[in-house]
Amino acid sequence: MPMAMETRADAIRTFLESVHPYDSLPRDELTQVVDSFSRREYPAGSEIYAAGEPLKGIFLIKRGAVEVIDRNGELVSILGPRNSFGERGLMRDGLALTSARATEDSVILMLPVAELKRLIANSPAFTRFFNRSRPAESRGNDLSTLKVADLMARNPVTCQPGDSVQDAARLMREKHISSLAVTENGTLVGILTTRDLTARVLAEGLAATTTVAEVMTADPLTLTPDSLGSDILHTMLERRIGHLPIVEGGELRGIITQTDLTRFQAVSTAQLVRDAAVADSAEEMAEVTARIPRLLMQLVAANNAHEVVTRLITDIADTVTRRLLKLAETQFGPAPVPWLWLACGSQGRQEQTGITDQDNCLILDDSVTDDDMEFFRQMAKYVSDGLNTAGYVYCPGDMMATNPRWCQPRRVWRRYFEKWVDSPSPEAQMLASVMFDLRPIGGTPALFRDLQTETLAMASKNSIFVAHMISNSLKHQPPLGLLRGFATIRSGEYKNHIDLKLGGVVPVADLARVYAIKGRLSAVNTRARLEGAEHAGVISISGARDLIEAYDLIARLRLENQAALVRSGRKPDNFLAPSDLSDFERSHLRDAFVVVRTMQSALGHRGGTLG
Structure with a gap:
């Protein structure tokens, strides 16, 4: 529970003037908003809210740090001053989707939900800011509003009207498909499905030499690439058909089936994260990550902001990593000392666009002994090998926790950063560029929190290091x-x-x-x-x-x-x-x-x- 609750208008106003989108408000409007905020103090370790609790407003960090944790107890993010949290729950059903806990003595401002919604309704800056910040699950999987071009299977398999039904059936079996587009001189003249083979060939006792033209559906109903997903759904339901050729300018462009629609509905961030979170092997995770390119296509087709797309794709990599870490502890037993697995590179920045190489490291508690290191070598190898199997291939530069250099106690990491800052050689610049993008994925976040703060302070004060980083x-x-x-x-x-x-x-x-x-x-x-x-x-x-x-x-x-x-x-x-x-x-x-x-x-x- 909060230690105190009070309003300090002058201090809050000064702070809000440095925080977007509040800095975009006219002065009289800002005054009203300032009066709406309440100021709360939370000691380190105290809970701000728990998942499933009703949210009374959006929270804004004035001072301190907050951990956001999902329902499974996994770390979602570490937030600092000027960061907001809690808006996702407010924008959905008013219930917290995550838990939030102060990790150091913190001052938190809370804006009531009614005031937030008023601002979003009346201020374009607030509308853009909070629409951009929210996940896009309501848009990313909206089948009805996507264009057919983003859903259809291109380069459909075709046959000729004069081909035998036996040859057509063999072709379907070979390609693992349920229909063939029938073309003549590049023009679509019909469609043949497995249903046609069953009802019109087998059921009627026709010979295997029967031509496709005798049993196909001639002049089938078609759609164009710029049709919408709703056109597909309505047509299939109304006409009771499961296959629709896509034609443009008289030429066959693709085909879409009920299977394609089912596959689309199954490819969502939530589904992929859920599947990765319960996978029992790296091979099962590889089946999940193989769906990422199609997810990427769907998210882009739904006009999601780029930072939303990359964040959602990175969430899958984070889930795969955390699942492998859990499986490692299941196999090797509990860790002998606290540890923290971190990602760097595009995963660290939450900017992945697809399957990439892996960049990671381990920070260990300073109490770790030489004998303990064997456990972490096994853990690192297990997770790194699993990531490679899942499609996140080994880093060509060996920036991985399997490299002993990047699996070290916290005190060694502090010396690394001190050396890079004090002696900014070309290698130090390169390493600093990578390691300043570190983000905790699993383990004990406290092992990195103070280290990050100390390193930023140390680096910012060293003008020579900053100059080298600029170069x-x-x-x-x-x-x-x-x-x-x-x-x-x-x-x-x-x-x-x-x-x-x-x-x-x-x-x-x-x-x-x-x-x-x-x-x-x-x-x-x-x-x-x-x-x-x-x-x-x-x-x-x-x-x-x-x-x-x-x-x-x-x-x-x-x-x-x-x-x-x-x-x-x-x-x-x-x-x-x-x-x-x-x-x-x-x-x-x-x-x-x-x-x-x-x-x-x-x-x-x-x-x-x-x-």
Whole structure:
């Protein structure tokens, strides 16, 4: 329970003026909001609310730190000053979806639910902010509003009208499908299904040499790629059919079946997380992660914000990791001392776009002995091998907990960071860039909390280290060419393409990391770091807004390109051909790259503050 409850209008006003979206409110409106907030103090270790409890409002951290824990007792996130929590439950049924606990003495502000909903209804800034912050389960799996092009199976298997039904049946068996599109000179003339073979061939005693034309459904009902999922549902229900060819301009583009619809409904973040959480082996987890590309396609097709898509996909990697950690303890017994498994790289930043390599480490309690280390070597190998089997392949740079260098007591990790900061060699810069993106996944979060705070303070005070990190952040440049063009790859498989990862999102992530160090910001997500840097005054409001908008465009195009590759049956990658974009998109993408280059220049010449 709270130790005290009071309103201190002046202090709350000053604080809210530095927190978005409250900083966007007119002065008289802000006064009303200030009067609505209550101020509460929670000692370290006290519970703010438990999962399933009614929520009376949204919580905003003024000072301290809060752990958010799911219903299974797993750590969801560690929040610091200016972070909000509790809004997900309010936006759904008013009940807390998670538990929240103060991990250090904290001052928490609470805004009543009625006031929050009034602000969302009347302020575009609040609408954008809280809509962006919420998961998109209501949109990401809305079958009825998606286009057929995002649902259909492309390159459908076909046969000719003159083929025998026996050959057609063999083809269906070989391809593990339940229908064939019947084409003649590239034009759809009919459809043959397993139901046709049963009812019109076997039941009638027809010979195996009977032609497809004699038993197929001629001139079948079709839809176009721009039809909606609702058109599929209504047509199938009304006509009692299970297969719909998709035709455009007289040409067969694809086919959609009831199986496709069932598969779509089964691919949701919640379903994948649930399946991963109960998997009993890495092989079972691999079956779950194999569905991620289709999930990516669906989330993008539903117009979810890029940070929502990447967060949801990263949640699956987190769940797989935590499940493997539990299975490891089941196999090897309880750990001899407290430990913490952390992710870095894109998983650490919650920015995964699909199956990637793994980057992780272990921080151990300082009481660990040499004899104890064998347990953690076994744990690290078990989890790392499991992640590799599940599709998160071994890190080529060996940034994994299986490397003894990255499985160490807390005191050793402190020395690592001290050395990197005090002696910023090229290797130290590289390692610091990776390790400043650490995020706890499973174990005891307290092993990292103070270490992160100490490291940020130490790094921000060392101007030489910051200068080296700035220099390191400028190594990846946006692919800008002369005469308003792009500097595309000149040869190889991706000739005339640009790399939206190394030339787009990585430069922004590098900038955001430096801003986080300069501002002692605990966030590791790139967009959260940019927003935090704006609020902390590390970069100007205009500079921050421009960079965030540029990042949003680059990240969105990257995801849309990956989704298009999945739709076409290919594996997603980071390479985009500018010629595939419209003139409008090319112009805006180049403008976004210009913003990134401008912010890089400002960081290099003026230490990162834009006026």
